[in-house]
Amino acid sequence: xxxxxxxxxxxVARLPLYYRALLDTADQHVAxxxxxxLAELAGVxxxxxxxxxxxxxxxGTRGVGYDVEFLLHQISRELGLTQDxxxxxxxxxxxxxxxxxxxxxxxxGFQVEGLVDAxxxxxxxxxxNLVVEAxxxxxxxxxxxxxxxxxxxxxxxxxxxxxxxxxxxxxxSILNFAPTVVTVPTEVSLRKVDLAIELQIxxxxxxxxxxxxxxxxxxxxxxxxxxxx
Amino acid sequence: xxxxxxxxxxxVARLPLYYRALLDTADQHVAxxxxxxLAELAGVxxxxxxxxxxxxxxxGTRGVGYDVEFLLHQISRELGLTQDxxxxxxxxxxxxxxxxxxxxxxxxGFQVEGLVDAxxxxxxxxxxNLVVEAxxxxxxxxxxxxxxxxxxxxxxxxxxxxxxxxxxxxxxSILNFAPTVVTVPTEVSLRKVDLAIELQIxxxxxxxxxxxxxxxxxxxxxxxxxxxx
DNA sequence: CGCCGCTTGTGCATGCGTTCTCAAAGTCTT
DNA sequence: AAGACTTTGAGAACGCATGCACAAGCGGCG
Ligand SMILES: NC(=O)c1ccc[n+]([C@@H]2O[C@H](COP(=O)([O-])OP(=O)(O)OC[C@H]3O[C@@H](n4cnc5c(N)ncnc54)[C@H](O)[C@@H]3O)[C@@H](O)[C@H]2O)c1
Ligand SMILES: NC(=O)c1ccc[n+]([C@@H]2O[C@H](COP(=O)([O-])OP(=O)(O)OC[C@H]3O[C@@H](n4cnc5c(N)ncnc54)[C@H](O)[C@@H]3O)[C@@H](O)[C@H]2O)c1
Numbered sequence: 001x002x003x004x005x006x007x008x009x010x011x012v013a014r015l016p017l018y019y020r021a022l023l024d025t026a027d028q029h030v031a032x033x034x035x036x037x038l039a040e041l042a043g044v045x046x047x048x049x050x051x052x053x054x055x056x057x058x059x060g061t062r063g064v065g066y067d068v069e070f071l072l073h074q075i076s077r078e079l080g081l082t083q084d085x086x087x088x089x090x091x092x093x094x095x096x097x098x099x100x101x102x103x104x105x106x107x108x109g110f111q112v113e114g115l116v117d118a119x120x121x122x123x124x125x126x127x128x129n130l131v132v133e134a135x136x137x138x139x140x141x142x143x144x145x146x147x148x149x150x151x152x153x154x155x156x157x158x159x160x161x162x163x164x165x166x167x168x169x170x171x172x173s174i175l176n177f178a179p180t181v182v183t184v185p186t187e188v189s190l191r192k193v194d195l196a197i198e199l200q201i202x203x204x205x206x207x208x209x210x211x212x213x214x215x216x217x218x219x220x221x222x223x224x225x226x227x228x229x
Numbered sequence: 230x231x232x233x234x235x236x237x238x239x240x241v242a243r244l245p246l247y248y249r250a251l252l253d254t255a256d257q258h259v260a261x262x263x264x265x266x267l268a269e270l271a272g273v274x275x276x277x278x279x280x281x282x283x284x285x286x287x288x289g290t291r292g293v294g295y296d297v298e299f300l301l302h303q304i305s306r307e308l309g310l311t312q313d314x315x316x317x318x319x320x321x322x323x324x325x326x327x328x329x330x331x332x333x334x335x336x337x338g339f340q341v342e343g344l345v346d347a348x349x350x351x352x353x354x355x356x357x358n359l360v361v362e363a364x365x366x367x368x369x370x371x372x373x374x375x376x377x378x379x380x381x382x383x384x385x386x387x388x389x390x391x392x393x394x395x396x397x398x399x400x401x402s403i404l405n406f407a408p409t410v411v412t413v414p415t416e417v418s419l420r421k422v423d424l425a426i427e428l429q430i431x432x433x434x435x436x437x438x439x440x441x442x443x444x445x446x447x448x449x450x451x452x453x454x455x456x457x458x
Numbered sequence: 459c460g461c462c463g464c465t466t467g468t469g470c471a472t473g474c475g476t477t478c479t480c481a482a483a484g485t486c487t488t
Numbered sequence: 489a490a491g492a493c494t495t496t497g498a499g500a501a502c503g504c505a506t507g508c509a510c511a512a513g514c515g516g517c518g
Contacts, residue, residue, distance in 0.1 A: 008504075008505070009504090010504080011505095012434075015429070016425065016429040016430065017410070019429070020408065020409075021410075035467095036465085042410060043412070045506085045507070046465095047507050047508070047509095048505090048506070050466060050467065051467080051468080051505090051506085051507090053466095053467090054466085054468070058466085060465075061465080061466075061514065061515085062465050062467080062512075062513045062515090063463075063465050063513070063514045063516090064464080064465070064466090064515070065466085078433065079429050079432055079436070080432040080433055080435060081429065083436075085435070094327045094331060097327065098323045098324050098326065098327040099424075101323050102324070104408065105424075105428075108428075110428050110432075148439070149431055149432075172438060173431040173432075173434065173435045175424075175427055175428065175431060179249065180249075181250075181270065183272070189434045189435065191430060191431060193422055194245075195333070195422065196249075196333060196337055196339075197242070197245040199314070199316075199339050199404065200248070200337075201241055201420060202403075202404060203308055203309040203310060203314055203339075203378075204244070204307065204308045205241075205402065205418045206309060206314070206401065206402045207308075207312075210377070237474075237475070238474090239474080239475060240475090263494090263495065263496090264495075264496070274476085274477075276476075276477055276478070276479090277475090279495090279497065279498090280476085280498080282496095283496085283497055287497070289495075289496050290483090290484065290485085290495085290496075291483045291484040291494075291496045291497080292483070292485045292486085292495050293484070293485065293494080293496090294494095294495070
């Protein structure tokens with residue numbers, strides 16, 4: 001019953017927004033939400049919410065809205081959040097540390113269960129309640145702990161090699177923080193988080209605002225509002 | 230001559246990829262690149278590269294390719310990278326620390342010139358070579374240091390308020406790391422980096438790979454390759 | 459019990475982004 | 489100097505995503 005519907009990528013990317021909005025709503029002991037309300041919370045428009053949710057099935061009730069708990073369940077099932085996803089972080093530097101100590105992970109079913117680094121001086125040290133392990137142990141770590149998701153937090157120069165090793169070790173989803181293009185086999189999912197790119201995009205639009213004046217940007221009074229997560 | 234061409238958003242998001250690829254190419258003392266080669270380095274296809282670059286102008290030479298240095302200059306001008314963009318980070322916790330210590334920023338013209346936190350215990354402490362300042366000083370900091378870009382690295386609960394304060398202080402581009410929807414006036418640019426969403430998207434596709442078996446994921450031999458930065 | 463008002467689900471039009479394709483325009487070779 | 493070869497730049501077709509608009513469906517009220 002829940003099987004092979006094809007869900008557009010753009011919709012998949014928004015499901016987590018709805019999920020989060022629904023969690024907040026549930027916390028406030030609200031039983032049902034309209035697409036209108038959900039749209040407001042997720043920062044999108046109502047038609048989009050309805051269309052997105054319709055890909056999952058007809059879970060709403062006309063004249064009423066969506067049952068919060070029920071919809072939460074459906075979305076979490078669709079996103080695969082009904083199970084835990086152990087994660088391994090490769091590269092325990094500045095960023096790797098922050099990620100390892102981040103509590104927001106485990107809270108949502110993404111438990112960090114492995115920390116790996118190439119630097120012999122780091123191997124054996126403790127970060128949070130995990131001990132940093134050697135790169136060569138990756139296959140064993142991934143297999144033993146049934147890890148499907150790997151996070152790359154190494155310098156850019158090592159990212160491709162690390163990704164290759166992760167894939168070889170059996171990981172089939174990778175989140176890359178290194179600012180470089182990484183290539184993986186098609187059956188492996190790859191997403192990136194690239195700070196420099198984000199800043200450069202902001203820079204592009206920023207430049208168009210202040211043509212090339214040196215004066216401080218105008219302090220405009222809020223009027224219309226743009227939204228993002 | 231360089232003025233008001235409209236560049237599609239999708240193209241703007243890829244310019245940083247080309248920029249990075251070109252930097253690497255220049256480092257290797259290569260004088261020209263074809264769209265084919267650039268596409269390979271950036272992980273996109275060649276037609277897209279040509280169309281993207283054509284929005285900037287006709288900077289290629291038929292039969293030859295693009296002059297690396299010249300194209301670098303054009304893209305950096307378009308992205309606004311010919312000037313420095315001082316940045317302020319609000320929220321000096323786990324993540325804020327990592328960002329503050331990150332050397333990749335300044336290297337590309339995004340110098341962190343302010344660290345702000347609401348916690349009185351953190352105000353006055355030194356991180357890298359900056360002293361953490363109080364939230365109330367934000368307007369002064371932004372004006373004095375001509376800061377246009379703000380980074381939000383506070384807990385989700387404080388993100389909206391912090392964003393509002395940043396806008397009020399005169400910042401007109403915001404990068405949000407907090408996992409929540411933030412709203413800003415339309416004239417302010419807002420981008421987000423959301424770890425939880427990225428992981429949940431990976432989870433979605435991961436789940437579809439291993440329907441619900443517990444066996445280790447298949448170690449497929451690399452065949453076709455998918456790419457991402 | 460039937461009507462009214464509300465909200466979903468979706469058909470449809472529109473717009474944006476991607477990709478194919480190829481003539482035009484240049485270089486390089488002989 | 490002319491022809492062969494290479495690569496750009498853009499026209500056009502296609503596909504995906506968005507947003508409008510409204511009929512269908514449900515609950516509640518009179
Ligand atoms: N620190 C940040 O705030 C930040 C922000 C955005 C992006 N990044 C990117 O994230 C990555 C990590 O940044 P960082 O600041 O933590 O760097 P870092 O130098 O502090 O840490 C990198 C870690 O990776 C390890 N490493 C190097 N080669 C390795 C290999 N082959 N296998 C396993 N481990 C290896 C190093 O030993 C080190 O511990 C970089 O690519 C950086 O550009 C960092
Ligand atoms: N740590 C990570 O690796 C990581 C990863 C992804 C996302 N995030 C997100 O980034 C944000 C920061 O994470 P963190 O781990 O650094 O949290 P943290 O609790 O370590 O740090 C938050 C900091 O913000 C400060 N703060 C709180 N309210 C403030 C306010 N109103 N104004 C200014 N400063 C305020 C706190 O004093 C604290 O120093 C969170 O929203 C988190 O969900 C963190």
